Amino acid sequence: MRGFRDAFEGHRISHVSVNRPDLRWPFPADLREKLEGKRVLSFRRRAKYILMRIEGGWSMLLHLGMSGRLTISRARTNATPPAHEHLVLETDSGARAGLVDPRRFGSVDLVRTNEEEDHRLLAHLGMEPLSPTITRGGLAQLFRERRTPIKSALLDQKLIAGLGNIYVCEALFRCGIHPERQACTLTDVEAQALSEAIPQILEQAIASGGSSLRDYVQADGTKGGFQDLHLVYGREGAPCPNCGDASPIRRITQSGRSTFFCPTCQK
Numbered sequence: 001m002r003g004f005r006d007a008f009e010g011h012r013i014s015h016v017s018v019n020r021p022d023l024r025w026p027f028p029a030d031l032r033e034k035l036e037g038k039r040v041l042s043f044r045r046r047a048k049y050i051l052m053r054i055e056g057g058w059s060m061l062l063h064l065g066m067s068g069r070l071t072i073s074r075a076r077t078n079a080t081p082p083a084h085e086h087l088v089l090e091t092d093s094g095a096r097a098g099l100v101d102p103r104r105f106g107s108v109d110l111v112r113t114n115e116e117e118d119h120r121l122l123a124h125l126g127m128e129p130l131s132p133t134i135t136r137g138g139l140a141q142l143f144r145e146r147r148t149p150i151k152s153a154l155l156d157q158k159l160i161a162g163l164g165n166i167y168v169c170e171a172l173f174r175c176g177i178h179p180e181r182q183a184c185t186l187t188d189v190e191a192q193a194l195s196e197a198i199p200q201i202l203e204q205a206i207a208s209g210g211s212s213l214r215d216y217v218q219a220d221g222t223k224g225g226f227q228d229l230h231l232v233y234g235r236e237g238a239p240c241p242n243c244g245d246a247s248p249i250r251r252i253t254q255s256g257r258s259t260f261f262c263p264t265c266q267k
């Protein structure tokens, strides 16, 4: 979102190309009509959704799905558009945003700016992981009656929205919490530790440009650097960064997602 915002905020959208009828869902039929000729007012992120607010009281809602990406470049170069580029936006200042999404798990929609919170994809989302509601008390309240594993509870977008698999694994390791523990067994001390670790990890990840595993890149096409700072994620069999060779990092599957953890350090 930050890369998109830097190139588009304050500029007028001069051209919109919709190159196929749908991603996960159909593109809005009036997408071109609503965007072309309008100035981009501001951007906002909610959970994993990007909201671009434009003149006329509308917001374009964008989700990149599993591996979609938005690449920002200069318009009107002679470069061949990349394969699977399904949506292109251009500004009168010469910026170009291309949405490439081979698997088409992404989504694009329009919503009235003053009704963003009521959109069907946003209405049931939980608290923001970077908001002041992430406190010891807030987390304790959230997990008080949940018997699901803490790993699954942290990934539940209805509880905390926008916290992904990598960052949950990293947070649980840093706090010494076993991923299979029932969420309701979290102690006050652990809730306090998590409430500090979650925003810390996300801020570090954003500052280093995110985590590039297979294909994630930033808006300017460069890879992120946070994968080099992962302590457990993707490090199955490697020595634990805390307790060393005695206890290699283990990988298990929970709710269909990989969990990486140290069986010694995480109680």
Ligand SMILES: [Zn+2]
Pocket: 240, 241, 242, 243, 244, 247, 262, 263, 264, 265, 266
């Ligand atoms: Zn360890």
